Amino acid sequence: MRFILRLLSKRLIVNSKLSTGLSSKRFSFFKDIAYKVGTQFLVDKKFPVQVGLELSRACNFDCPFCSRLDAPSGNHMDLSVAKKVIDEAAKHGPTVFTSHMWGEPLLNPKWPEFYRYIKGKSRFNGISLTTNGYLLTEEVSRKLIDLNVDEVVISLHTFNESEYHVRIGKNIDIGIIFSNIFKLLELKKCLKSNIKVVVKVFERDINIFENEKCIEFIKQGAYVENDFYDNSGGSTNEWSEVKNNKEERYPCFHPWLTCTVNFKGEVSICCVDNKMDLKIGDVTRDSFENIWSSPKVIIARKEHLGETEFDFCKICEGCDSWKNKPNFFFKSQYKIHNNYK
Numbered sequence: 125m126r127f128i129l130r131l132l133s134k135r136l137i138v139n140s141k142l143s144t145g146l147s148s149k150r151f152s153f154f155k156d157i158a159y160k161v162g163t164q165f166l167v168d169k170k171f172p173v174q175v176g177l178e179l180s181r182a183c184n185f186d187c188p189f190c191s192r193l194d195a196p197s198g199n200h201m202d203l204s205v206a207k208k209v210i211d212e213a214a215k216h217g218p219t220v221f222t223s224h225m226w227g228e229p230l231l232n233p234k235w236p237e238f239y240r241y242i243k244g245k246s247r248f249n250g251i252s253l254t255t256n257g258y259l260l261t262e263e264v265s266r267k268l269i270d271l272n273v274d275e276v277v278i279s280l281h282t283f284n285e286s287e288y289h290v291r292i293g294k295n296i297d298i299g300i301i302f303s304n305i306f307k308l309l310e311l312k313k314c315l316k317s318n319i320k321v322v323v324k325v326f327e328r329d330i331n332i333f334e335n336e337k338c339i340e341f342i343k344q345g346a347y348v349e350n351d352f353y354d355n356s357g358g359s360t361n362e363w364s365e366v367k368n369n370k371e372e373r374y375p376c377f378h379p380w381l382t383c384t385v386n387f388k389g390e391v392s393i394c395c396v397d398n399k400m401d402l403k404i405g406d407v408t409r410d411s412f413e414n415i416w417s418s419p420k421v422i423i424a425r426k427e428h429l430g431e432t433e434f435d436f437c438k439i440c441e442g443c444d445s446w447k448n449k450p451n452f453f454f455k456s457q458y459k460i461h462n463n464y465k
């Protein structure tokens with residue numbers, strides 16, 4: 125039963141049209157209820173259904189909205205760190221592995237070995253790669269398909285060339301990213317691959333579905349998601365597009381469904397925690413299972429449910445990322461936090 129539920133959560137995370145890393149979507153009333161009930165069955169308190177592995181802290185871009193600029197610098201994750209987590213996950217059933225925290229995963233020269241190991245441990249494991257697309261060459265795309273990667277999310281940000289330079293903080297030709305995406309889509313078709321290709325933009329001023337590049341991406345088999353910048357735990361307030369209206373605070377799903385291992389092996393309850401304020405353990409010292417059931421995780425859940433004030437989850441108080449994500453709790457399950465900013 126647990127295996128089936130974990131397999132279902134994989135579908136929800138990487139194969140469903142409803143989700144890109146469980147990101148925000150508007151639900152209808154009945155879908156919302158079904159989503160809330162269904163998602164709660166997918167919570168696995170022994171081992172998270174999704175684990176983020178920060179394959180690299182290094183990056184080839186300098187995006188001004190990205191909390192990486194404010195994070196301690198670092199390099200690539202060692203395969204041995206990831207193996208420890210992947211080996212443990214195999215005892216619990218299918219697990220979805222994402223590949224980033226604050227960096228460009230394709231910069232880690234050993235990325236194919238990470239993915240080979242994940243799928244080698246269990247073909248039911250899921251892999252989701254989020255990339256800025258610059259290194260997504262034809263060779264890389266072929267490898268991703270060959271390694272059965274489930275999902276590639278390309279952060280394109282905008283269709284506008286001059287605006288693109290502002291968003292990524294570099295003078296890089298957006299044409300390279302467009303042609304990388306089209307090549308991946310062409311290979312997906314030619315090789316009859318099930319790889320899901322998501323193009324993620326953050327466009328406010330245009331109707332993206334009237335944009336000719338967007339129409340072409342969709343025609344070629346991509347999903348195009350229009351996302352919102354958030355303040356990443358309060359560290360990029362000036363970029364946040366999340367409406368700051370006073371509304372009821374509902375729990376963020378992170379402490380129930382997922383956590384992230386940084387390039388060093390430290391584990392945080394939250395993927396936007398750029399200074400590891402919400403550190404719950406270290407996989408180089410402890411088992412992942414112990415970390416996921418540690419008192420800190422239990423405290424984080426209580427704080428998010430409003431049973432106690434934010435104390436361990438101090439950065440969550442000023443964070444608005446949670447608003448960008450669906451609420452899978454019914455009101456009767458949580459108290460209202462009156463003091464969040």
Ligand SMILES: C[S@@+](CC[C@H](N)C(=O)[O-])C[C@H]1O[C@@H](n2cnc3c(N)ncnc32)[C@H](O)[C@@H]1O
Nearest residue numbers: 189190224225227228254255256279352353354
């Ligand atoms: C931190 S990046 C790492 C992966 C890769 N370097 C990339 O850019 O896709 C992961 C995702 O977070 C998004 N991101 C970064 N800062 C953000 C913010 N303030 N609000 C919303 N999304 C953000 C990026 O656009 C990207 O899609």
Ligand code: SF4
Nearest residue numbers: 183185187190227256
């Ligand atoms: S969003 Fe991605 S590409 Fe941009 S700086 Fe952050 S990690 Fe690098």
